[in-house]
Amino acid sequence: MSKRRLPRNAAARIGNERIAILLELAEQAVRDGRDDRAIRYVTLARRIGMKTRTTLPPGFRYCRECMLPMIPGSNCSVRLTGRKVVSTCGSCGAVRRVPYLRENRK
């Protein structure tokens, strides 16, 4: 099989399309209770992102430890502690804390 390469922007365009498809399937899989598939789809989407040097859409939240899409109210909890946003993954228990000091200073 030939290894002819695509120009980078064409690869990135296809990459973005495929990432969008996979992330949609991942959310669908969570709703169907198929977490194993959801994790697989997010992993594949991330790999495609790395290969084509595109980023996952910033609005898409997933657990950085187990790659499960995070859907507040369904499989994760999001709490404000006064200094940080604390998101806990409902399946592996990983905790992610994002500070919001700048907003507090105003």
Next chain:
Amino acid sequence: MRSELIGLDVVVLSAPFSGLTGKVVDETRNTFTVDSAGTERMVPKQGNEFRFIYQGRFIDIKGTEIQHRPEDRIKKVR
């Protein structure tokens, strides 16, 4: 064929899996996992021919032509 194959409807055309119809739920370098009416079956790409239903059209592909990891298929195929 560089687009996403997971999620597409597929018919396997060649011998031992002939007529197997369903949705692609996973893809590895050498296999597809097809969900056919609730049962998952792993079908090797090598030696099999597939008919994907992509945007309303039938697309027939030999498995050996897409024998790459899904993330490599973007850059290697064709």
